[in-house]
Amino acid sequence: MINTVILVLVGGAVGAMLREFAMLAVPRLADGFPMDIFVANIVAAFLLGLVTALHSRKVLSDSVNAMLGTGVMGGLSTFSSFVYASVVLMAASTQSALVAVVYVVASIVVGYLAVVAGLKLGGQEKM
Numbered sequence: 001m002i003n004t005v006i007l008v009l010v011g012g013a014v015g016a017m018l019r020e021f022a023m024l025a026v027p028r029l030a031d032g033f034p035m036d037i038f039v040a041n042i043v044a045a046f047l048l049g050l051v052t053a054l055h056s057r058k059v060l061s062d063s064v065n066a067m068l069g070t071g072v073m074g075g076l077s078t079f080s081s082f083v084y085a086s087v088v089l090m091a092a093s094t095q096s097a098l099v100a101v102v103y104v105v106a107s108i109v110v111g112y113l114a115v116v117a118g119l120k121l122g123g124q125e126k127m
Contacts, residue, residue, distance in 0.1 A: 004066045011071015015044075019076045031099050032092065034085040037078055038107060044077035045111040049118025057123055082107060 019040045026036040048069055055065040089100035 004063065007063055007067035008071040008074075011067035012075040013071075015072040015075020015077075017075075018072070019078055022076075032089055032096050033099050033103055034081075034089075037081045037085055038103065038110075041077050041079075041082060041107060042110055042114050044073045046114035046118040047076070048073040049115035050122045051118075053119045053122025053124035059122075 022040040022043070023036045026039045029035050051060065051065060051069045051073065054060045055062075055069065060068070086100050086104055089096045089103065
């Protein structure tokens with residue numbers, strides 16, 4: 001149990017650093033669309049699908065799954081920032097509210113498709 005917690009801790013630190021690098025590297029769009037948060041979450045969704053599929057096929061051990069799936073992907077994805085960016089956009093103006101709705105819908109739809117793509121790439125046939 002303690003080994004799993006340490007693996008998740010290390011993975012979470014790596015994921016958080018990757019998220020920060022993504023936030024610095026990916027600019028926000030002129031209309032306020034938080035592309036940096038969007039990219040971090042979609043990449044994490046895809047990689048979580050891939051890690052989950054590989055784990056279900058016994059390609060990855062439980063320990064590696066905990067470190068990557070829970071730790072790294074948990075640190076990389078950023079639900080609180082996703083929600084905060086949506087709230088800020090909604091409050092800014094009517095045009096920003098429309099951008100917020102597009103952002104929320106796109107995040108859910110593209111995130112879903114990213115997980116499915118990761119699962120398929122990892123060889124998981126049934127969900």
